[in-house]
Amino acid sequence: MSRWIIDHLWLVPAVPFVASLAILSLPNKQHKGAAVLAVAGQIVALVLSIFAFLPTLQVSGFRAVQNFTWFTFGDHALRLGWVLDPLAAVMLLMITLVGLCIFIFSTGYMSGDRNFVRFFAYLSFFSGAMLGLVISNSLLLLFMCWELVGLASYLLIGFWIERPSAAAAAKKAFITTRIGDMGFFLGLLWLYARSGTLLFYDGGNGCLESAGLAMLGASAASIALLIFCGAVGKSGQFPLHVWLPDAMEGPTPVSALIHAATMVAAGVFLVARVYPIFSFGAIDGVTASLTVVVWIGVTTALMAALIAIAQDDIKRILAYSTVSQLGLMMVSLGVGGVAAGMMHLLAHGFFKALLFLGAGSVIHGCHHEQDIRKMGGLRRLMPVTFLTYAIGMMALSGVPLFFSGGWTKEEVLHVTAHWPVSRLPYYFLLAGVVLTALYMTRQIIYVFFGDRRTASQHAQESPSVMTVPLIVLASCAILFSIVLTPAWPWLHDYLTDGAAHFEIARLIQPALLLSLALVAAGIGLGIWMYRRAGIPDRLRPADTDPLEFAQPQLFRFLQNKMWIDELYSRTVVAFSWMSARLSDWMDRHFWDRLVRGFGALGQLFGAFTASVDERGINAGVDETTLGTRGLGRLVSAAHSGQIQTYLSVIAIGALALLLFYAWLA
Amino acid sequence: MTPTLQIFLVVSAALFSTGLLAALSRRHAIFILIGIEMMLAAANLNFIAFWRFSPQPQPPTGVMIAIFSIAIAAAEAAVGLALVIAVYRHYRTTNVDHLDQLKG
Numbered sequence: 001m002s003r004w005i006i007d008h009l010w011l012v013p014a015v016p017f018v019a020s021l022a023i024l025s026l027p028n029k030q031h032k033g034a035a036v037l038a039v040a041g042q043i044v045a046l047v048l049s050i051f052a053f054l055p056t057l058q059v060s061g062f063r064a065v066q067n068f069t070w071f072t073f074g075d076h077a078l079r080l081g082w083v084l085d086p087l088a089a090v091m092l093l094m095i096t097l098v099g100l101c102i103f104i105f106s107t108g109y110m111s112g113d114r115n116f117v118r119f120f121a122y123l124s125f126f127s128g129a130m131l132g133l134v135i136s137n138s139l140l141l142l143f144m145c146w147e148l149v150g151l152a153s154y155l156l157i158g159f160w161i162e163r164p165s166a167a168a169a170a171k172k173a174f175i176t177t178r179i180g181d182m183g184f185f186l187g188l189l190w191l192y193a194r195s196g197t198l199l200f201y202d203g204g205n206g207c208l209e210s211a212g213l214a215m216l217g218a219s220a221a222s223i224a225l226l227i228f229c230g231a232v233g234k235s236g237q238f239p240l241h242v243w244l245p246d247a248m249e250g251p252t253p254v255s256a257l258i259h260a261a262t263m264v265a266a267g268v269f270l271v272a273r274v275y276p277i278f279s280f281g282a283i284d285g286v287t288a289s290l291t292v293v294v295w296i297g298v299t300t301a302l303m304a305a306l307i308a309i310a311q312d313d314i315k316r317i318l319a320y321s322t323v324s325q326l327g328l329m330m331v332s333l334g335v336g337g338v339a340a341g342m343m344h345l346l347a348h349g350f351f352k353a354l355l356f357l358g359a360g361s362v363i364h365g366c367h368h369e370q371d372i373r374k375m376g377g378l379r380r381l382m383p384v385t386f387l388t389y390a391i392g393m394m395a396l397s398g399v400p401l402f403f404s405g406g407w408t409k410e411e412v413l414h415v416t417a418h419w420p421v422s423r424l425p426y427y428f429l430l431a432g433v434v435l436t437a438l439y440m441t442r443q444i445i446y447v448f449f450g451d452r453r454t455a456s457q458h459a460q461e462s463p464s465v466m467t468v469p470l471i472v473l474a475s476c477a478i479l480f481s482i483v484l485t486p487a488w489p490w491l492h493d494y495l496t497d498g499a500a501h502f503e504i505a506r507l508i509q510p511a512l513l514l515s516l517a518l519v520a521a522g523i524g525l526g527i528w529m530y531r532r533a534g535i536p537d538r539l540r541p542a543d544t545d546p547l548e549f550a551q552p553q554l555f556r557f558l559q560n561k562m563w564i565d566e567l568y569s570r571t572v573v574a575f576s577w578m579s580a581r582l583s584d585w586m587d588r589h590f591w592d593r594l595v596r597g598f599g600a601l602g603q604l605f606g607a608f609t610a611s612v613d614e615r616g617i618n619a620g621v622d623e624t625t626l627g628t629r630g631l632g633r634l635v636s637a638a639h640s641g642q643i644q645t646y647l648s649v650i651a652i653g654a655l656a657l658l659l660f661y662a663w664l665a
Numbered sequence: 666m667t668p669t670l671q672i673f674l675v676v677s678a679a680l681f682s683t684g685l686l687a688a689l690s691r692r693h694a695i696f697i698l699i700g701i702e703m704m705l706a707a708a709n710l711n712f713i714a715f716w717r718f719s720p721q722p723q724p725p726t727g728v729m730i731a732i733f734s735i736a737i738a739a740a741e742a743a744v745g746l747a748l749v750i751a752v753y754r755h756y757r758t759t760n761v762d763h764l765d766q767l768k769g
Contacts (some may be wrong), residue, residue, distance in 0.1 A: 639765060641767045
């Protein structure tokens with residue numbers, strides 16, 4: 001069985017791909033068929049993932065690879081392959097499980113959409129591309145799937161193509177991630193030039209194994225940083241995070257998929273996968289490339305958490321929280337906590353999918369209103385959504401003990417605290433914890449508490465096809481913490497090839513109290529600040545945010561996302577516009593003229609040959625034909641039709657002949 | 666006066682010339698046909714004359730050839746007459762001046 005799944009691991013991504021193609025061939029009206037095919041494909045992928053997960057449990061540090069030659073050129077063979085190890089196995093499980101919930105939720109959420117069939121085709125394609133990415137044993141294959149993921153996200157963010165903002169967001173996502181991918185691709189080429197292989201594991205010769213790493217030498221740090229560029233783009237790290245909040249223009253299930261299971265997880269996964277390159281030549285666990293990763297992560301985490309406080313769109317808040325959490329994961333990877341980062345990625349996958357689907361349910365109930373200031377009082381109207389959303393919020397805020405996010409965040413903070421370079425990231429992350437609790441409390445208060453406002457007047461609970469996935473994901477967000485606790489750190493040891501031991505004493509640690517205090521502070525601050533949100537105060541109008549009232553300038557700064565979009569449009573975008581204008585001008589006034597000059601030369605030559613033809617060759621032919629025609633006319637005149645004339649000619653001829661012979665004689 | 670070859674040749678030449686003149690000058694197709702027959706007769710006469718005054722005039726040979734020739738001439742006259750009638754039916758005329766459709 002385990003041999004079979006290793007040989008056929010490619011089936012896991014192939015099934016959703018095939019499902020996607022099959023759905024694309026369905027007629028546009030075939031909603032049911034599309035949903036059934038997509039969900040069935042996801043279920044098959046989930047079952048196969050479970051089969052793939054089982055063998056990794058039996059042996060500590062299990063790793064099976066299957067390589068094959070794609071094509072050969074000269075004496076080089078380009079080889080691809082897939083790998084099954086704990087990292088790939090847990091990612092497969094998470095993607096397929098979260099994906100399945102999202103797929104089922106989508107059948108309810110998208111039920112009225114004209115392009116339902118197309119939506120599910122893209123969704124399956126997205127899932128397949130991501131599954132292919134996690135099992136790749138070759139950086140090239142990973143890059144291909146990486147780009148397919150990018151394409152799928154482009155198609156899905158711009159799914160409502162008739163909205164100009166959706167089209168713009170899709171373009172922004174595609175182009176921004178492309179900037180990072182450029183670096184990734186350069187790193188890939190450099191890696192190939194250095195080590196001569198792109199296979200990760202190849203019986204000791206792969207680029208992540210000691211022999212391959214030794215060949216990298218001093219360029220390992222540069223290669224790692226170039227590859228990190230790709231991760232920065234894909235995982236929405238500063239300064240390429242700008243596409244991720246705009247990606248909210250896509251349908252909400254797409255946001256859930258992008259933020260939880262597929263797109264953004266790819267960047268973190270990539271760093272975790274090629275971690276040996278990052279940590280090559282590490283002194284005390286620190287390398288130049290990892291330090292860059294840490295600082296980028298810290299910047300992203302704190303900046304996004306601050307921006308999230310001042311956003312009014314329910315999905316935008318979640319988007320910035322994703323950016324912030326991804327920063328957290330990057331910090332964890334950078335300080336050496338690969339397992340902690342991956343654990344947080346997995347836990348985040350569950351509760352972020354839950355939050356986004358919950359937001360989708362809220363938006364569905366509020367007739368596609370996304371502004372939290374117009375909601376309110378949904379607690380009683382949508383109880384299931386409220387409860388599950390609250391669980392997701394607790395997990396995201398990192399409430400300890402019961403929620404998976406709390407444990408993994410704890411783990412991340414723990415490894416960050418022991419970073420030898422600086423304590424600063426640790427303090428920044430602690431501030432981030434408070435901010436996360438604060439903005440999530442704000443959102444919950446605005447959406448679910450208080451009085452009903454305009455959009456929530458006639459809200460009602462979503463159908464069970466949407467609430468059941470919420471309940472499943474909420475259960476995952478809680479139950480997942482069983483394998484995360486320090487008392488039985490099963491997942492941590494599974495990822496780091498250790499063996500977990502149960503030890504209840506480790507459950508309560510001093511750090512836990514600190515974390516509890518911080519989260520409590522965040523939530524308390526939130527409740528205190530926003531307890532009267534949406535209610536007109538003596539001094540403050542109802543639609544003014546309390547923070548906006550207290551600190552208008554700060555609020556405006558955060559609301560406008562620290563003016564980063566504006567900065568980019570003034571600098572990078574303006575520069576590219578200018579260069580486009582310049583190229584246009586060059587094209588019109590220089591290259592065009594050059595080309596036209598060559599054209600004129602050609603025309604001149606053409607005119608010359610035409611005249612030779614006309615005057616020389618044609619004239620000769622004309623003369624010949626005219627002569628022939630004249631001669632013909634002359635001869636035909638002799639042919640009068642008068643037989644007596646012919647006869648007399650014959651007679652005269654005969655007489656002349658006679659006289660000639662007579663004369664001869 | 667003993668008949669000589671010259672006398673026959675003169676008569677034959679006269680006959681031929683008369684026939685030629687008829688064939689060239691008459692406009693009626695039948696007369697042209699008659700002229701042609703006269704020229705043929707002159708040729709036959711020449712043939713007989715040359716045979717008769719040859720060194721060894723064996724009885725049947727020359728006459729046989731002449732008789733063949735006359736028979737063929739008769740067949741030819743029949744064909745010619747049939748052609749004339751066909752032409753007349755088609756064009757309603759036998760005047761050869763008007764039968765000039767084959768001119769170049």
